[in-house]
Amino acid sequence: MLAREVIEDLIKVLGKENVLTEQEDLLTYAYDATAAMKHHKPGVVVSPLNTEQVAEVVKIANRYKIPVYPRGSGTNLSGGTIPSEDSIVLSMLNLNKILEVDQDNLTATVQPGVIIQDLNNAVQQFGLIYPPDPGTVTTATMGGSVSECSGGLRGLKYGVTKHYIMGLQVVLANGEVIRWGGKTVKNVTGYDLVALFTGAEGTLGIITEILVKLIPAPEARKSIMAVFDDVDKAGKAIASIIRNKIIPATLEIMDNVTIQTVEHFVHAGLPLNAEAVLLIEVDGYKEVVEREAVLVEQILKEEQAADVKIAKDDKERDLLWLARRSALPALAQKRPTTVLEDATVPRSKIPDMIKAIRKIADKHKLNIATFGHAGDGNLHPTILTDERDLDEMKRVHLAVDEIFQTAISLGGTLSGEHGIGVAKMKYLDWEFGEAGVALLRSMKEALDPNYVLNPGKIVRRD
């Protein structure tokens, strides 16, 4: 239980209506979207209305040495939003205003509680887009998405969240408020703290304002589906598209397990026997999209695709992408627990990775479906399991270990877009060695010496 005086101090700053202490409220904030994680009930949930209140909460947390867990919509997939027992959860959902859209400088300024899709809706009227589009684009907040450096389907051509963050206002662990970056395309003043806070999972500071880069919306787009009877052929086709200097906006892959599950779920016309399906979208200038779609079709045929289909209209296009976007929900309804990973490898290693995952599944007698962003090497091996089955869960954990070992041995990384959080902390020294982990810790301690901000994530106290 949190001491009564902490709650009272918080109420003084935020008002009673923005300080939740009822057990049923606290329970709601005990977990996030990560499967099979230990939950912890916080001692209080506060919802500040402005940056000053965030700073005051952090000062109170520091005074009493109580951890603060910033939180958006809780869609996190690495346990990064799960609080510790009796801590303060800092919900950013009240800070939900789009403060400015600047057409001349192609920027927007938003508060962290803004939903990603709402920003896109707001800039659409100006012919602009904010490209990062994680699967949770309609529910996740900008603050969470910046803190996790979300990726999504358009990484290959458009990059990820960090490529669109130009400036941040941040509340530091000592309660001071700093601003970094701005509307200039170029900025090399001091260390790049905008990049450092982006993807820091709320462990170094709390983001209270975000300046993003916008770009003109593409004029046209064209979607293509290719069916392969062999994962290697799909891999060669991916390489061949890139070698022909075509950078698709989206280049997705689904393996046989995913195809079968999705097809039974949405009936999009996916071939049940295919070993791999590629879903490709080229976008941009209308003349170029036409030319590239034809070239992609030709390449896919040369690379022995069993079938190639170009979506003729929006209806056909939507059906293809519904199939891809249904991968996770379709898989999730098969078993009670869905362990979704984001091991990532260089693009050229995708066939090796998919085959390795299949071997790991066989070895541990698990049902693993693999789909993901082939264009940027970011795969989502998805283990369908049941967290109540302790024996199976033991095998799940072994399989996850092996999946990450394989990703690293192929020159990849532990996390392409879900973050380290709690879930992947134990693997960090596989990628960085002890010196690298020590370096992370020294940075954490330089910026948050008391481990007040989202402690227990990325690096633990030594």
Added chain:
Amino acid sequence: MLAREVIEDLIKVLGKENVLTEQEDLLTYAYDATAAMKHHKPGVVVSPLNTEQVAEVVKIANRYKIPVYPRGSGTNLSGGTIPSEDSIVLSMLNLNKILEVDQDNLTATVQPGVIIQDLNNAVQQFGLIYPPDPGTVTTATMGGSVSECSGGLRGLKYGVTKHYIMGLQVVLANGEVIRWGGKTVKNVTGYDLVALFTGAEGTLGIITEILVKLIPAPEARKSIMAVFDDVDKAGKAIASIIRNKIIPATLEIMDNVTIQTVEHFVHAGLPLNAEAVLLIEVDGYKEVVEREAVLVEQILKEEQAADVKIAKDDKERDLLWLARRSALPALAQKRPTTVLEDATVPRSKIPDMIKAIRKIADKHKLNIATFGHAGDGNLHPTILTDERDLDEMKRVHLAVDEIFQTAISLGGTLSGEHGIGVAKMKYLDWEFGEAGVALLRSMKEALDPNYVLNPGKIVRRD
């Protein structure tokens, strides 16, 4: 003088031939390309052949608490490469190999001593480019350019150095060697140290290997010159191009002082009475370049350009860009000392900034030419002076102060691409406040507690 034992330890690691101690050699390393800076002769210059030797040098430096100054070609414009008296200069020029070009993953791996243009020459045969192109592209090294996060002429469309750095090998202040990042487009494992070391000016670690992203070379390009009798009209034309969703590869501006000087230098046909000239290049797919060039011409006329010229062929194009690239050398031959700044403002504030610079020049009776990257707001106010004239230099320093004050008050930043180094350290708290500078210092001290790596740059010991 450096103690004899330090030199002996260095010779043991590097061999006699890679350890310079002759006075005339040391003198060569006492300065960089920054004007009007105090020079300091180092005690020794070492040229390691591999990462292990770099690590050993850093360990020796730590043991004797002697500062180490990493250095590429010395083209730095903020005093960032100038050593302190009796220190160790670490020349990276022997580490000059292109280790790999990976066509499937669109990456190259290089050592820090590789000249930027040499990388571009090496990837050209694959139809690829490394987009960052600072003015010093034919002389500056990749290591220096990553450490400074160089910008250049293509920032608006292609971004700057940091957008192309995917992985780094770094020797830390304690001599440990770490690797960060890799060939995956997505990577959110741990804090983004690749971004942190990029632009850190060698104060946090010494970069010994660089993994860069490459992109397909544009198919076509078209250059356009527009002449304006009014800076505001030029500013409106810039805004109008962007509002029409055209993102030129290059969008440069030259003011009247620059135009006059350049024209007398290269005879490129620039109009001597123009208040501003815009030089624009659109590039990309051939159909689109054609369409965009026509649209840009139309916009420029609508925005009351006095004259618009599209380069008909490569010869005309080269002449236009020769004019732009001659700006600095042309200005530099007018007076003995050229103080080149890189104050940067949001694109929409360029006319305000140019007019403010003119006022500052008049007030202090100085000759200031302004040219630069209008598309990304990165201007180069260039003061033509003589560092032997102490009275004039006093006015130069006052003018520089006011230029930076103005940039910050317009929502800009102290440095778009030259870095902070020694030259702009005193302005840092104008932009970040004391809390921000303290934060920088705490990061420096977390990574380099003994101030061994390029000390006296960005932040000083408290």
